[in-house]
Amino acid sequence: MKWRGLVVPSAVQLRELFWRAGKSAASSCKRALGVLASGLAVLGSWLAARLWSTSESSLIVTPLVLKLAARNLFHDPLRLIATIVGIVFSMVLVTVQMGLFLSFARTVTTMIDHTPAELWIMPLATKCFEDPSLLDERDRFRALSLEGVVEAVPMLVSFAQWRVPSGGTTPVLVVGTDLRKPGLLPWNIVAGDLDALSIPDAVAVDQTYFGRLGISGLGDSAEIRDQKAQVRLVTVGIRSFTTTPFVFTSLDRARSYTGTPPNKATYLLVRAASGTDVGRLQVRLNKTLDKAEALTPGEFSSRSRSFWLFSTGAGAALFAGALLGMIVGIVIVAQTLYSSTKDHLNEFATLRAIGSSSRYIHVVILIQAILSAIIGFGIAAAIGKLIVEVTATSALPVLMTPWLTAILFFLTIAMCILSATSAVMQIVRIDPATAFTR
Numbered sequence: 001m002k003w004r005g006l007v008v009p010s011a012v013q014l015r016e017l018f019w020r021a022g023k024s025a026a027s028s029c030k031r032a033l034g035v036l037a038s039g040l041a042v043l044g045s046w047l048a049a050r051l052w053s054t055s056e057s058s059l060i061v062t063p064l065v066l067k068l069a070a071r072n073l074f075h076d077p078l079r080l081i082a083t084i085v086g087i088v089f090s091m092v093l094v095t096v097q098m099g100l101f102l103s104f105a106r107t108v109t110t111m112i113d114h115t116p117a118e119l120w121i122m123p124l125a126t127k128c129f130e131d132p133s134l135l136d137e138r139d140r141f142r143a144l145s146l147e148g149v150v151e152a153v154p155m156l157v158s159f160a161q162w163r164v165p166s167g168g169t170t171p172v173l174v175v176g177t178d179l180r181k182p183g184l185l186p187w188n189i190v191a192g193d194l195d196a197l198s199i200p201d202a203v204a205v206d207q208t209y210f211g212r213l214g215i216s217g218l219g220d221s222a223e224i225r226d227q228k229a230q231v232r233l234v235t236v237g238i239r240s241f242t243t244t245p246f247v248f249t250s251l252d253r254a255r256s257y258t259g260t261p262p263n264k265a266t267y268l269l270v271r272a273a274s275g276t277d278v279g280r281l282q283v284r285l286n287k288t289l290d291k292a293e294a295l296t297p298g299e300f301s302s303r304s305r306s307f308w309l310f311s312t313g314a315g316a317a318l319f320a321g322a323l324l325g326m327i328v329g330i331v332i333v334a335q336t337l338y339s340s341t342k343d344h345l346n347e348f349a350t351l352r353a354i355g356s357s358s359r360y361i362h363v364v365i366l367i368q369a370i371l372s373a374i375i376g377f378g379i380a381a382a383i384g385k386l387i388v389e390v391t392a393t394s395a396l397p398v399l400m401t402p403w404l405t406a407i408l409f410f411l412t413i414a415m416c417i418l419s420a421t422s423a424v425m426q427i428v429r430i431d432p433a434t435a436f437t438r
Contacts, residue, residue, distance in 0.1 A: 086332025087376025093325030154265035164214035176254020192233035
């Protein structure tokens with residue numbers, strides 16, 4: 001459009017622009033994580049080569065080196081405790097931030113992942129699953145007119161106000177689908193059954209949100225838009241990224257609860273005929289549809305994840321918290337190792353005077369850093385596991401996977417080795433002659 005001679009992008013163009021920016025940020029983040037993983041691998045290889053490479057007659061890492069490093073580390077218990085506390089604080093913070101990031105990444109796509117559809121038809125530039133834009137019934141007929149489309153099941157996703165029995169209201173996200181056809185239905189059922197949703201006024205909710213909804217279990221009633229809603233099915237673990245409770249019900253009842261016209265829907269779930277090329281069908285759908293588009297589940301998941309984690313700034317906030325934790329840990333460990341090295345300068349000078357190489361002393365300091373990292377990570381991992389168990393049933397659970405645990409371990413090692421740099425630089429400047437001036 002034009003305004004005073006200037007070309008001004010429309011709202012749809014702006015939404016598309018922001019979505020592309022989010023997608024670009026997501027790609028950049030993935031590349032950054034790849035670079036970090038590669039860097040840690042290179043660092044580990046270098047360290048292994050340095051510590052276990054052979055000299056003319058013996059290995060660098062010997063029992064004497066380990067013994068010397070351990071004695072230096074445990075010589076001052078208070079200083080050791082300060083070091084371990086710094087590492088634990090840092091890694092617990094990083095663990096929580098990255099665990100929340102993983103949890104968010106899974107939560108934002110959990111509804112998409114549990115929906116049986118080859119393709120999703122949605123309004124143009126829909127940003128995420130929770131976007132309450134609407135399609136017209138004509139889009140469904142256009143889709144069904146194409147060869148290869150068996151079904152285009154309408155689904156409604158819209159916000160509504162749940163009236164708490166004790167007073168007040170709370171927002172909920174109503175999810176309605178045709179119960180007679182394949183669609184997004186509740187899973188992880190702990191009470192009731194799917195057939196009960198056919199009963200008038202029946203809804204399904206997750207037990208995580210009982211307190212917010214003001215209910216205690218199966219059979220309790222409330223109101224949505226001044227209409228009765230009775231809990232006939234209870235699930236566990238179906239949580240929303242925004243912590244807004246999901247309320248499952250039939251399509252017609254969802255339209256009534258949200259005031260949506262009967263010829264409107266949020267999504268059309270396309271089921272293709274056996275042997276149909278889904279990629280080509282998607283292209284034909286996008287050519288046929290006017291103000292709508294067709295995406296594969298993977299594309300829709302990627303778009304939703306990019307929007308919530310990057311376009312909204314949530315992902316950046318989590319990474320910033322993790323980075324802050326690493327900086328705090330590096331500073332504390334570096335200060336401790338530097339002070340410990342400074343207190344033992346005369347001893348290190350003596351080692352240099354009797355023929356020990358700088359490389360030998362550097363290895364001693366690095367072993368101290370690695371021992372500190374192993375002890376600190378072990379305690380941090382135990383605390384992290386406890387946090388995961390405590391938050392497992394909360395609205396914002398912290399997730400921990402084996403690969404994330406491995407990354408955090410190598411990250412702890414790398415952080416402590418980096419912290420040892422200041423101590424190594426102190427040893428580089430040491431004069432062996434100081435051993436004879438005491």
